[in-house]
Amino acid sequence: MKSPALPDFPWDSLTGQAAVARSHPEGIVDLSVGTPVDAVPESIRAALASVSDIPGYPTTHGTAALREAAVGALRRRHGVTGIEPDAVLPTIGSKELVAWLPTLLGVGAGDTVVIPELAYPTYEVGALLSGATVARSDGLTALGPARPKMLWLNSPSNPTGKVLGLAHLRKVVDWARERGTVVVSDECYLALGWDEEPVSILHPDVHGGSVDGLLAVHSLSKSANLAGYRAGFVTGDPALVRDLLAVRKHAGMIVPRPVQEAMTVALSDDDVLHEQRARYAARRDVLRPALERAGFRVDHSEAGLYLWATRGEPALDTVEWLAQRGILVAPGTFYGPKGAEHVRVGLTATDERIDAAAARLAE
Numbered sequence: 001m002k003s004p005a006l007p008d009f010p011w012d013s014l015t016g017q018a019a020v021a022r023s024h025p026e027g028i029v030d031l032s033v034g035t036p037v038d039a040v041p042e043s044i045r046a047a048l049a050s051v052s053d054i055p056g057y058p059t060t061h062g063t064a065a066l067r068e069a070a071v072g073a074l075r076r077r078h079g080v081t082g083i084e085p086d087a088v089l090p091t092i093g094s095k096e097l098v099a100w101l102p103t104l105l106g107v108g109a110g111d112t113v114v115i116p117e118l119a120y121p122t123y124e125v126g127a128l129l130s131g132a133t134v135a136r137s138d139g140l141t142a143l144g145p146a147r148p149k150m151l152w153l154n155s156p157s158n159p160t161g162k163v164l165g166l167a168h169l170r171k172v173v174d175w176a177r178e179r180g181t182v183v184v185s186d187e188c189y190l191a192l193g194w195d196e197e198p199v200s201i202l203h204p205d206v207h208g209g210s211v212d213g214l215l216a217v218h219s220l221s222k223s224a225n226l227a228g229y230r231a232g233f234v235t236g237d238p239a240l241v242r243d244l245l246a247v248r249k250h251a252g253m254i255v256p257r258p259v260q261e262a263m264t265v266a267l268s269d270d271d272v273l274h275e276q277r278a279r280y281a282a283r284r285d286v287l288r289p290a291l292e293r294a295g296f297r298v299d300h301s302e303a304g305l306y307l308w309a310t311r312g313e314p315a316l317d318t319v320e321w322l323a324q325r326g327i328l329v330a331p332g333t334f335y336g337p338k339g340a341e342h343v344r345v346g347l348t349a350t351d352e353r354i355d356a357a358a359a360r361l362a363e
Contacts, residue, residue, distance in 0.1 A: 028327075030328045033346060038350075043265050043272070044265050066261075070088045070233050092255055099125055102127050108132060112134075113133070114152065119335055127150075155185065156189040160308040169201055187216050191222075192304050214236045216235055231266070294362070308343075310341050
């Protein structure tokens with residue numbers, strides 16, 4: 001049996017530029033990936049350890065306390081109401097869910113999955129793993145009479161930081177319901193709005209009182225530095241969540257019990273989120289003007305963990321230019337053809353490394 005043809009893993013192609021950046025006398029400033037660098041809060045670490053002696057299998061659905069904490073966090077932080085705890089399902093981070101969600105929902109050959117024109121690469125990979133056809137589109141008109149099986153939204157966007165407004169989200173939901181299309185919103189950066197406040201697809205002002213056909217994907221990697229814990233969850237349409245739960249039980253897709261406990265604390269403690277937001281905001285305030293003084297134009301970037309920057313040249317030329325200064329970034333081409341002249345610059349570096357990048361850009 002032949003495995004699906006998948007693209008090469010994009011970051012593997014940066015080996016040469018990474019070597020150049022590492023050769024800088026003062027070391028590399030790696031802004032190419034969105035991995036957290038700040039400490040895991042002590043309260044979360046204590047929660048992880050507190051159940052480390054439980055020998056039995058955890059439940060796929062997660063503890064009741066975890067699911068209730070997720071519902072509470074969505075309500076307090078994002079104004080999402082009407083979600084019952086049973087409609088929350090913990091996931092092993094968000095990437096595994098993104099990759100396997102089309103397959104888990106029964107998408108397959110002959111179906112179409114719509115992804116943003118500039119998109120996290122795993123959206124495409126997930127569609128290909130299921131055997132579906134991928135369509136890149138940011139506009140509904142371009143899709144014509146198509147009835148895609150599934151449509152991905154990502155607001156705030158990775159890589160651009162663009163925020164989709166309330167009217168746009170409503171239009172997408174109405175359009176999808178007319179066609180029986182499942183809308184999945186990747187909201188991993190929802191808590192990191194800077195110039196604009198992002199809105200969840202599950203907000204009542206978006207869906208008008210019914211979450212049928214809607215799912216939202218959340219991660220604690222960015223908001224609580226839990227990338228190493230692999231901590232995320234999906235919620236929305238109860239029927240879809242039940243279907244996912246049934247399949248994941250068979251497949252053994254279970255979040256470890258200590259991680260579930262850590263997630264419960266992270267979702268219950270808004271101070272953890274506020275403190276991390278403040279760190280990223282301060283780094284953004286240093287890095288964005290430094291890029292602009294160095295001749296870059298920063299587009300979108302009103303939310304999220306990245307700056308979407310261009311010098312009006314091929315993206316790889318910009319990657320090389322920055323690597324010569326010891327700064328590694330991701331070319332926009334990783335995210336789709338429309339990223340041909342942009343680079344994605346992460347805010348996920350220590351204060352010292354962000355300051356170093358700003359100083360090098362001024363040389």
